[in-house]
Amino acid sequence: MKTFDGKALRKNGFLSLPRDITLALFLAIRAVKRASLGTSLLIISIQILTVLNLLLVNGILVGLIEGSETTYRLSYSGDIFISPLITRDRVENTEQIMNDLRHDPDVTSISRRYTASGFIASVPARSNLKDVPNETGTTIVGLNPANENSVTKLDEQIIAGRWLEPTDTNGIVLGNRLLQQYFDVPIERGILRNVELGDKVTVSFGTSTREFRVIGIVFSKIDPVARRAYILDRQLLALTDKFNLNAGEIAISLQPGADPEAWVNRMKAKHYGSGASIKTARESMGSFFSEVTGTFALIANIIGGIALLVAAVTVFIITFINAVTRRKFIGILKGIGVTERSIEIAYVLQAVFYALVGIGVGVAMILVLDPYFDKNPIDFPFSDGILSVTTSGILIRSGILLAVTFIAGYLPARRIVHGNTLDAILGR
Amino acid sequence: MKETLIKVKHLVKNYQSGHIVTKVLKNLTFDVYKGEFLSVIGPSGSGKSTLLYQLSLLDRPTSGSIHYGKLCVTDLGSKERTALRLNYLGYVFQEYALLPDLTAIENVMVPNIMRGFGKAVAREMAKAALEKLNVGHRLDNLPGQLSGGEQQRVSIARAIAHTPAILFADEPTANLDTVNSDQVMDAFLDLHYHGQTIVMVNHEQEYAKIGDRIMHLLDGSIERFEPSHHKKR
Numbered sequence: 001m002k003t004f005d006g007k008a009l010r011k012n013g014f015l016s017l018p019r020d021i022t023l024a025l026f027l028a029i030r031a032v033k034r035a036s037l038g039t040s041l042l043i044i045s046i047q048i049l050t051v052l053n054l055l056l057v058n059g060i061l062v063g064l065i066e067g068s069e070t071t072y073r074l075s076y077s078g079d080i081f082i083s084p085l086i087t088r089d090r091v092e093n094t095e096q097i098m099n100d101l102r103h104d105p106d107v108t109s110i111s112r113r114y115t116a117s118g119f120i121a122s123v124p125a126r127s128n129l130k131d132v133p134n135e136t137g138t139t140i141v142g143l144n145p146a147n148e149n150s151v152t153k154l155d156e157q158i159i160a161g162r163w164l165e166p167t168d169t170n171g172i173v174l175g176n177r178l179l180q181q182y183f184d185v186p187i188e189r190g191i192l193r194n195v196e197l198g199d200k201v202t203v204s205f206g207t208s209t210r211e212f213r214v215i216g217i218v219f220s221k222i223d224p225v226a227r228r229a230y231i232l233d234r235q236l237l238a239l240t241d242k243f244n245l246n247a248g249e250i251a252i253s254l255q256p257g258a259d260p261e262a263w264v265n266r267m268k269a270k271h272y273g274s275g276a277s278i279k280t281a282r283e284s285m286g287s288f289f290s291e292v293t294g295t296f297a298l299i300a301n302i303i304g305g306i307a308l309l310v311a312a313v314t315v316f317i318i319t320f321i322n323a324v325t326r327r328k329f330i331g332i333l334k335g336i337g338v339t340e341r342s343i344e345i346a347y348v349l350q351a352v353f354y355a356l357v358g359i360g361v362g363v364a365m366i367l368v369l370d371p372y373f374d375k376n377p378i379d380f381p382f383s384d385g386i387l388s389v390t391t392s393g394i395l396i397r398s399g400i401l402l403a404v405t406f407i408a409g410y411l412p413a414r415r416i417v418h419g420n421t422l423d424a425i426l427g428r
Numbered sequence: 429m430k431e432t433l434i435k436v437k438h439l440v441k442n443y444q445s446g447h448i449v450t451k452v453l454k455n456l457t458f459d460v461y462k463g464e465f466l467s468v469i470g471p472s473g474s475g476k477s478t479l480l481y482q483l484s485l486l487d488r489p490t491s492g493s494i495h496y497g498k499l500c501v502t503d504l505g506s507k508e509r510t511a512l513r514l515n516y517l518g519y520v521f522q523e524y525a526l527l528p529d530l531t532a533i534e535n536v537m538v539p540n541i542m543r544g545f546g547k548a549v550a551r552e553m554a555k556a557a558l559e560k561l562n563v564g565h566r567l568d569n570l571p572g573q574l575s576g577g578e579q580q581r582v583s584i585a586r587a588i589a590h591t592p593a594i595l596f597a598d599e600p601t602a603n604l605d606t607v608n609s610d611q612v613m614d615a616f617l618d619l620h621y622h623g624q625t626i627v628m629v630n631h632e633q634e635y636a637k638i639g640d641r642i643m644h645l646l647d648g649s650i651e652r653f654e655p656s657h658h659k660k661r
């Protein structure tokens with residue numbers, strides 16, 4: 001015969017969490033199994049949309065930056081970019097640096113470029129004194145085509161004519177942003193109008209001027225490439241400071257797998273840092289990109305925050321309705337001795353289950369989209385956007401969604417479950 | 429000598445809404461003995477359900493005390509009361525009160541799992557209880573697929589699966605037709621025959637004659653006790 005014993009009651013494990021969880025699992029599994037398909041699909045869809053919102057928006061915005069970094073590296077800086085110190089316009093000790101680079105096992109190719117400021121004008125620059133002169137000031141780059149092609153892919157970005165060849169004396173390749181026809185908005189000043197492939201242009205450096213023929217137009221979404229003109233290195237030297245062989249910039253490719261940052265640190269340790277600026281592609285992109293990245297991350301976080309809020313409210317409402325319509329049965333459960341905590345856990349488990357399914361499907365979709373975007377980048381004005389997703393990004397965002405779901409499921413469940421048992425049973 | 433299982437002293441229950449106080453239970457003092465079948469009858473509104481809620485720890489009295497053996501249950505916190513209900517009491521509600529998402533056997537398993545039995549044991553216990561109540565052939569049906577009598581018998585199985593010290597029932601046949609009612613009453617009588625202490629509220633005079641002792645409740649007071657004339661089977 002059972003005897004009533006308060007002490008035994010207190011001791012005898014009725015506060016046992018494992019027991020509460022076991023029963024909660026029992027109830028939650030059956031509730032999910034026997035839930036209406038429509039409701040389940042609705043909840044799961046919202047969770048999927050939230051996951052996509054959290055990962056996709058962020059991934060596209062960050063991917064846009066990553067896309068422009070890739071463009072920057074493949075069409076301008078190489079893995080490593082050596083440029084003059086701010087106070088100079090040439091890379092000091094270029095010969096010594098070049099010598100070291102040629103013997104560096106990590107370096108696969110080098111493009112030594114000369115740069116000079118100059119004016120490019122159509123021929124004639126104006127037919128009438130009242131006209132706006134048809135000319136633009138820009139950086140003229142002198143390069144060795146063979147070396148350049150081994151570091152960058154500029155030759156693949158030609159949209160008219162062809163890329164420079166070693167024999168192209170008096171040939172010039174123009175960046176698309178020097179030419180009016182490549183702008184959507186009409187710009188009058190500081191740009192070449194009606195200059196086409198095959199046309200003659202004059203290039204002036206200070207006092208020396210030379211006529212060139214436009215042999216190609218290179219297209220890029222980034223200014224350092226699109227706002228430049230390209231000629232052969234020996235010709236640039238001849239027209240400018242022919243006795244100074246220090247480079248304007250040096251772009252370097254490293255072996256695949258080599259760590260650019262470690263490499264830069266090694267180079268700096270050799271004191272070249274004192275005569276030149278040695279940076280990885282990312283560093284040399286400078287503050288513009290890091291600021292844009294910051295802005296985009298903020299935007300992505302705001303959008304993601306709204307998505308989380310929507311998901312939280314949805315889970316809250318669904319759990320609330322679910323619990324309110326079952327208030328009587330919650331009362332009966334409590335009436336027959338089921339703990340409040342166990343019932344609350346059952347509701348939270350249901351919400352978390354739907355969130356896990358949503359996360360699973362959402363993440364699977366992202367993992368399918370990621371390689372797709374790699375092959376088919378999004379055409380943004382200043383970059384070819386890819387999808388930037390990292391394992392840690394997926395884990396963190398999924399974790400946040402789970403935590404939000406947990407709370408959004410727990411609060412309404414607790415509100416209903418905590419009510420008076422008898423009132424719940426009698427529907428008062 | 430009869431062993432006292434529940435001792436009720438000066439039990440008062442008032443409901444207050446605004447300034448209006450409704451006195452529902454007016455100073456009740458009585459005992460419930462171990463192994464007896466106590467019927468509580470009275471007209472509608474006389475306070476039968478309210479009395480049962482106090483006895484079964486679903487509600488707290490305004491004043492007075494209830495002892496289970498030597499344990500004063502009116503002083504206990506809500507967690508202890510939940511644990512008492514789980515481990516010592518069984519309750520059969522007027523409506524069948526089964527969880528609609530759970531099959532018959534799952535409904536009976538729920539309190540067993542809460543009591544800490546593993547799922548397999550809980551299932552065996554539930555199956556035994558359902559068989560005892562002649563619904564062993566309906567284990568895997570959802571409540572909606574059962575007749576009223578079957579549902580109520582599942583509900584009784586859930587209440588007795590752990591052989592509770594006391595089984596409470598509040599008009600368990602109120603929603604049933606005669607055939608189903610008789611089945612359910614037979615089930616209670618059978619449990620009583622095997623020693624189960626039962627406190628049952630009944631509206632209908634017919635079933636009130638069932639039981640060892642009949643408490644007549646009138647307007648919140650005990651009018652009288654009456655020994656039953658029905659024979660134990």
Ligand SMILES: Nc1ncnc2c1ncn2[C@@H]1O[C@H](COP(=O)(O)OP(=O)(O)O)[C@@H](O)[C@H]1O
Pocket residue numbers: 443444445450452470471472473474475476477478479
């Ligand atoms: N929550 C409540 N508030 C106010 N009065 C109540 C409440 N619950 C029950 N009553 C009143 O108490 C009396 C007894 O109710 P109840 O115990 O349900 O009677 P019975 O079960 O005998 O029909 C009734 O007059 C009823 O109106």
Ligand SMILES: [Mg+2]
Pocket residue numbers: 476477478
């Ligand atoms: Mg009643």
